[in-house]
Amino acid sequence: MAGALGSQYLGGLYPCEMCMWQRWPHYAAILVALGSFVVRPARVPLVWLAALLIAISGAIGAFHAGVEYGWWEGLTRCATTMGGGAVTLDSIMNAPLIRCDVAPWSWLGISLAGWNAILSLGGALVIAILMSKSKRR
Template sequence: MRGPGLIAARWLALLLPLALIAGALGSQYLGGLYPCEMCHWQRWPHYGAIAAALLAFFVPQTNNRVALVVLAALLIALSGAIGVFHAGVEYRWWDGITGCSAAPSSGSGDLLADIMAAPLTRCDVPQWTFAGISLAGFNALFSLGGAVAILALLKRKAG
């Protein structure tokens, strides 16, 4: 497959995770919003997608380029799926699976020790929202929508 579909998909597979990571790092280092454990989980697939999409610009064979773009799209979708889970924890649709989404309680009976051992940023409390959507929710929307768009571009026929 050659043509505008692959070119556009390759660029979107690179620029979308770059933009989302730039937003995450900007909100952390410029905006003072410190990521919780699940926030970091959402970043790792984007880093992988950036690497795969970059490689897709340098491999010589079209089939390899397509495979790398598909891999990037799947990694972006994985980040979106983690974002859905994280947003669900924030909205109290379900319980989180980490210590950052539960009140401190080790069962030791020492409340101060429990508080001191708790993470600084809780996973079940959104630090920022816009129109009722948290950063995890926005990551889910942009990542899942972007992954679908990348795959749709790859299916587009040239001409």
């Protein structure tokens, strides 16, 4: 989430609607993971749930990356990001239009959605492997 929020607020890369979809499971995973420290008896199921939520975000990221690369059509066309304050005609007309099918940034030919898919699915897999190994001990 630090990367996503940093790219938005420090880098000026406004999220599209599908980018926002990828954030919600991460927010939930953070809360669930923190809950695993508080509710000790439910620690193991909560960590598994956090891993599942991270994987869900990765799956949404994979879908979004496919839309950006033109492999399939998305569920939405575009979104806009408006700052706080009063909504006026000027604020609506001057809000940036963010398309879900155009990657605003990429590294090594992989978009932010693609990186989210790789890191989230990989991270969820690592958590699952570690949880499985700790269960055997």
